Amino acid sequence: MNALLMAWKNVRRNRRRSLVTILIATVGCTAVLVASGFALYTYEMLREGAAREVGHITLASKSYFERDEETPLQYGLPDYRELTAKLTQDKRVRRVLPRVALSGLVSNGDKSVIFLGTGADIEAEAAERGPFLQLKEGSLTRATPGGPASILLGTDLARSLGAHPGAGLTLLATTTAGGINAVDVVVAGIVSTGWAELDKRLIYTDVETAQHLLVSDRVSSLAVYLDSTDLAPTVLAELAPADPAHAYKPWWEQAAYYHSVRGLYNRIFGLLGLIIAVLVFFSVSNTLAMAVVERTREIGTLRALGALPGEIVAQFVREGALIGIVGAVAGTLIAGLVVLALPYVGLQMPPPPGRSEGYPLLVNASLPLYLFTSIAMVALCAAAAWIVSRKAAQKPIVEALGHV
């Protein structure tokens, strides 16, 4: 008889017990795959979000990343137009976006509030970053084309100032030279980033208005967007050595949130996987230990007929592995169904700490993850069988034959 067929027949000897064990292996496998798939989805979402937010690669002057600026744009890029033109010649570079970091006071005449702002091409930013700003009121573009400079206000800042689209405000900031400058602006829209703390201070304006306010023709940095996030390491490895005068910083060196969430999830899901592995191990051990006791006399008979202890153990290992295979296959199928069904169910995760918006509950499917989990499940079940059957296979034959 084929050894696997015999193993399967032995698994079916006590159908209810084997079924419960297979069920536990199935649930364990499904839980690991769904939880890990959710972690992978979260990592991917955060990775893309982080890369979109700062750009795949950020180009700035070397001092920009190394020192604090005493005045705005002190370490800005004066030659950003030439750099942009040069970078966009690379076919892998999709877009290069200039950004100006600024801060100061925004006033409605009665009240002045500190702001943290960015001068950027909002439409181009939106095209690259997707809906990174949720428009609550007004529009993202200039209120009156060709009219006065416009800004986007964070929701909480707008509430603080009692400002609405069309309202006139004044921006006040320290210039690059160290003086004070003010610019009148019109509120084009009220927006939210999803981060409550950020929305209290947020201002977006265009690059020209920011430069005009800071009295400078520099930008703080250039955000380089590539065709794919996966290209970032390769392009970085080529760009940085070719331009030693500037600093090139990849997205992952500026994505602290991504790394902290990933570290946290790795620990949580690692612990979850460990607990599931222990449960499956003990369940399979228990099932096979009972089978071993029940079949002690049979083990003695097979040993008398000339089977070596290793051959007896191998038989039980095959049985354990079969339980693992059936559990892994069933668990993989169920996890696959969950992956396919979740987009249609439309479940939402609650907002993470510090954020005001939730995100969809989706689960990624990954071939390496499925393969690794399935192999681990089979190995776990086989190991459990190996451990419980070793002693019985070594039992003195006469003792085993006399087992009742």
Next chain:
Amino acid sequence: MSPAAPIRPPVIELRGVSKHYRLGESDVAALKGIDLAVAAGAFVAIKGPSGSGKSTLLNICGLLDSLDGGSLLLDGEEMAARDETARTLIRRRRIGFIFQSYNLVPVMSVRDNVDYPLLLADLPLAERRRRVDATLEQVGLAGLADRLPDQLSGGQRQRVAIARALVKSPTLVIADEPTANLDTATATQVVDLMRQLGASHGATFLIATHDDRMTAHCDQVRTMTDGVLQ
């Protein structure tokens, strides 16, 4: 003057074999200096009451248990000092077993039970099939080859066990109370079958029994009492 009968060398020979068991604090002598020589092709019964040591003697002869003193020769080769793996490999090829409770593997069909010793011996599939079919034919179970043991009567199961013991043509067959669970008619058929197949396969039988129906068919009957062979 008729020619002298050829002297058949013993298949198994025991010289001063002793075996002790620990029973709590006391030491029990199960075998006390056993001497026994069984010639090739012989059908030998060891008779005796329960606890006399006959099963222990058979376990030692079948290399299922080790001996504490003396020597054990199988086909002239000393077995006493062999380790468990060596004894297993010898059992695999040269010793067959028939148990009182048949000890068939319940998930294996009749054919697979009989085939198992050949599978262990690593014989080619075609040879295994030929031998299994021939042996099942000899025990009259060719038509029941695909049945499971629990679909057979006690006599049929013991015939499967006999087929399993003899299919590899062993030099020695150890049978422990092979007719104890059978009615008289079936027991007689099983003994006849054992004798017949033993002769055709050239096997030597060493049988532990206290069944007179069995001993009546044996070439030699030895009695065991308190670990001593009479």
